[in-house]
Structure formats: structure tokens, C-alpha cells
Amino acid sequence: MSVRTALVAATAVVAAVALAAPVAAAAPAAPRAGHDATRAAMDANIRDGVVGIALQAKDARGVWKATAGKGDLRTGEPRTARDRFRAGSITKTFVATVLLQLEAEGRLSLDATVDRWLPGLVRGNGHDGRRVTVRQLLNHTSGIYNYTTDEQLGRDLFLADGFLKNRYRTHTPPQLVGIAMRHEPDFAPGTDWNYSNTNYLLAGLVIEKVTGNPYGREIRARIIEPLGLRGTGLPGTSPSLPGPHSRAYSKLAETAEGKTYDVTRLNPSMAGAAGELVSSPEDLNRFYSALLRGRLLPKKQLDAMKTTVPLGDQGGYGLGLIEQTLSCGVRVWGHGGGIHGSLSEAVTTADGRHSLTFNLNSDWTGNSQAIVEAEFCGE
Template sequence: MTVRVRTTLVAACAVALSAALAAPAVAVPATDGHDATRRALKAAVADGVPGVTATARDGHRTWSRTEGVGDLGTGEPRSERDRYRVGSITKTFVATVVLQLEAEGRLSLDDTVDEWLPGVVEGNGNHGDRITLRQLLNHTSGIYNYTADEEFARTHFARDGFLEHRYDTVTPRQLVAIATAHEPDFAPGTDWRYSNTNYILAGMVIEEATGRPYAEEVRRRIIDPLKLRATSVPGTRVSLPRPSSRAYSKLAESATGPTYDVTRLNPSMAGSAGEMISDSADLNRFYTALLRGRLLPAKQLAEMTTTVPAMPGASYGLGLIKRELDCGVTVWGHGGGIHGSSSEAVTTRDGRHALAFNFNGDWSGDSDAVIEAEFCGD
């Protein structure tokens, strides 16, 4: 997997709890402070993205915009209410649950993986007794990224493999076994490298700590309290809930060639690293609540927002990316990609200004340009 500021599940080579949150949104005209964003969305479609849906929230004002199509066959446009696969944005939900469990005294970020999952991370130089939960959440564990495995990529990302195996169920232990068949990338805590395996393990730890699947804990602790009605953890469900658009991929390294409808797939290949579904309004609500301290006590939120260097212009906390924009504005959030879907959700630290959007194609479109336009443009 290629790691950029827009962090995705799928490699490019493989392809409220407050009154403020509950207050009704007031729609504003597209020309009211979002001209640059609108131009950036149009540019993404001109660059080849089938369609894009975006929602920004600034205080109590909400602005939504769509461009392009949601269905290449019928020409049906995208909807502001589209549900879509959010990929690695799932990681922020998972990290939030782990930090809630720490606040409850049910685990510690300094616990080792072996304390919760004995014998799961071992062999080929992997040692679960040397990796902490904190290192899982901030990607300093050194554990190999299972989506970078060549056989996994051929089976799940390349055209022939995906079309044959798109409905296969893969278990978390199988995904971890793929990773531990490789030597670690580095000794725990000595470097940073994005690895989806970290969050597969984090989901397994949640289940061990609570006796319930991570998906149930996400629903119980985040989705239901925040009334995120468009957000779900699909498990092995292959379809998208309505309303939704089709999702498209080239299933190849090149942005040319045939376009495939990849809407239906079994997201267990992503699991707690990237399987969730949401919409733009829900993502804005979630990140606003999180950054305003409505999901975590101050101590845990401080831990989540303590970052390590990750990539130019950005650093990584616990399931949260801190990004410095060209105009000096700092935003927090996460990106996510999975077949046919590329998403971003970012929010200012005070939670006042939030943006979430989705491209329903995974081979083009400049998401960084959209973010810069919203927070730095006219």
C-alpha cells in the first residue's frame, strides 16, 4: 500500500451529544464561501472521477454539493445523502473505542499485544510481547501491512483475482497470518509505517477486552449515541444501503482501460482496518463530536492527538491524522480508500469547521486540492 497524506486501505498499485450537534443545519448558497471547493470538485470530475459528493459544516451552517454521476449506465447523479464505503476512516472509530476502554480502566495503551492476543503475533521475527497497543494505533509497531502482500493483492485487488474472490469471507486471524508470514518492517517504536494489520489487531483486542465484536462496540459506543443513521459496520454484507451510488475501479495500476463496477464486495478483507459505511453528514458529526471531547475524556483525547512524524505536511496520532495546510490551517481527520471509493473527513481542532467527501472512483481525483480549497480558498 502506498501511504500519502490521503491514507487509504487499497494500495494505488493494487488499486450529543450536544445541542450544537443536534441543532438543525441551515443550508447556504454554493457561492457563500465555497466557490473554491466547488471548483475543486468540478476539477476532480474533469480529471476522470465519475462523481463526488461533499458536505461541509461551519458552525451551524451546512453546505452540500455533488458533481458528476453516481451511475455510469443510467447517468443518475450522485446524492448529497449517498452512503459510501469509507475505508480507513474506520480506524478513527476503532481507536476511539480502544481509548474509551482505557478510560474505563479495562486496558492500557502500554499493554502488549500478547497480553490480549497471546501467540497471534509471532514467527519470522514478529514478537507480540514487544508491541504495545499504542504502537498499533499510531503505526509504529513495525508489523507488515497485509494488503501489501503480493498474493493478497493479486487475489483481492487485481482484476481477475477480485472478480473471482470479491465475495469471499476472510477472518481477522487469516489477515494477521498473512502479515506475520513476513518479517516486520522495523523494531517496534523505532520508525513509522502505515499498516492495516495494526487495526485488524486492534479490533481483535476490543473483542477480547469486552467479550463483544468490535462492530458491536462501535455501534453501542459511537453510532447509536451520536445518532449516525447512515453509518454501519457491514461485516460480510456485500451491498450498500440506499441511497447510494455505484462504485467504480480500473482494477489495475493504470488509470486507463476498462472501468469495472465494484459496488458489491465482501468487506471482511478490510475488517476493522476499513470496512465501515457512512455518509458525509455523519462523518462531520462524528469528527466534530470527537474533537470537541464528547466521545473521550480530556486525557484520552490528548493521547489521541499526540502525534508522531508520518509524511510531509502530516503527522499521525492514534487513528487520527494531523495535517498542516498550505495556508497555515491545521485539520484533523482521516482518509480512506477501498475498491471504487475514496473518501476524506477532516475537521479543525475546535470542531467548528468540518468537511467530508467521497469520490466513487479509485483511480483519479485530487482530494488534497478539495481540502485546501475548503479551508484555504474563497
């Protein structure tokens, strides 16, 4: 989730794998009584230029599925409630869960240094993996530079000319980490907080070192298969989006004006363990509900995951999990994700009983926080 949009969008228009700063809390609202406010917030997003929305909410009354807008601008086909989509940085909660499971099994310590598992990889221009812990990767207190903010990479991946040329290019985690190492750290490890996708590229590599398996295989075996998440996967380098799915749209520019591009097909290795996941509203509701109910982690590890770095009055960032107290006092946990043509939010209450996941299939506009507030706080 971002402390509203687990912080959304590498630029104001292109919802790359990066997330941005938390948004100010809304004015207090009355406790919710139904989904009418959620529907109204969805419709308002469509009026404001969002192409389409696919949403599912689950609470004590059952499951509510809703869509708005279009799934395909060329054919006019609407979005469907069964849509799969690129979930971007929601991937981070899956990665963090696997590392916490490995800790519970005694196979690593979160307080071990990155250099213990990836010797020499985090080095240069003031970066030093001997001073950064795995825990600091997961809660973004490492100070490691965020590779998606590199100016040249931004032109290559997030603006029209570069994206159209490079959309099918394969990027390896060491290559992307190497881009981050060309820059100075944001701060000394443990002294501050800043969202960095590089942290989770490294976390994925740590999983591979500990287990001997690709991180995607561990996520499938430990989370996807046990929970029966049939619409969820990690595509690796495949540019295809499995069906059913809508098209994904971006301006591929620094403004919200100009041509709209279909960016459905892309090689998600540009995001890797920081954001390659494909999922659905149903699956993400099931995942976060199971996680918060303690089905995936022992209490000690779940408590550690929910131990947050305060982000002002906006909430806090734990280990791949974001906490936010909404305007009506409801506390929710989750994550959000942005990647080309796709903005997603997944949140649930601490008891796992009320969950909400939705996806916008365009990345240059939208008020996701209004939908979250409407579902949990609206009349």
C-alpha cells in the first residue's frame, strides 16, 4: 500500500517500480456502512482520467467485486473483476515473508550483514555491505541508493523513446545494483529512512544464496502454492501477462499530456525482486489476510515484520509491510505497487478480516487513497 500508495511512482507520470513519499492524511470521516462510498470513489477516479479499475473487497458480509472504466481503449472492452495485473512493489511483502520464514528456520539472521551473503557486491562511492544488515534492506534504512532514480536508466526505461527501444531487454540484479553503486549512499546505514528498490534486489539475491534456489521458486513453494494463489506468479523475463487481463497504459513522459501508450508487454526483469509480481485482487486479499492472521509466519517474525520505522504522522514502514491509520481511526496493513501502466493497492485490517485490493490500469493519474478511505471509512 503506500503509506498511501506504499509510496507511488518513480516520476509523477510513469509509475515505475519506485515508490514516492507518503501523502497527508485525509480529514476525519464517518465509519463505513457499505460499499457505496467505495463505488463513488472509483467512479470519481474514472472521471479524473483513470482508464479502468478492478477491485475486490472482503469483509464479514462476504466478497464484493467491482470494476469501473475500460480494460482496452482500442476495443472499448470493460475491465473484469478477474483481471491479473503487474503488482509492482507489492512483490516486496512476498520477498520479506520468505526471508522471515528462513530466519524462523534458523537459516539466516536478519542482523547479519549483506556482505555475509553477497561479499563485495555492495561496495563503492561510500557503499559498504559490511555495514548494512539484511533487516535494513527490508525496512529501507540501509541508505543504499535507489537504482530506479538513476537519470540514464530513467530515460532508458520510463520515457517513451527509451522504453520502446528497451522494453524487452533483460536486466540482471547485479547489473542494476551496479548502477546504484555509481552513486553515493543516501545516508549512513541505520541513521535514516528512504525507499530504495535496490534493497529488494539485494534481498532477492540473499534468498538465492541462502536456499540455492531462485527467489521466485521459493515464493512459489512457500506462499503461492500453499495459499492456492492461482492468479499469482513471477514471470522472470517473460514479457507476457497471463490472462485474463486488461491492457496497461502509460504516457511514458514527465507530464500527463500527450500520447497514451499500450505498455502491457514488457520484460519485468527491470524490477526483479523489487516489483515483478503478477497477481489478482482475489489472490492479494487472500495473501495479506493469511499473513496478518499468522498463517505464514510465527508470531516472533510477524511481530518483527510489523515493527515499523515511523514516517511522521503517516504511519510506518516495517519489513516489507506498511502500516497506516486512516482518517476514521481504522488501522490497515499492506503495500502498494507501481510499474508501467499499473498502480495497485492491497490493504487489510490487523485481524485479517477486512481486505481490499484494487488495480488501476493507467499510471499518470488517480487517487488510490480516496478508494482506501472510502472502503474502510466511508458511509
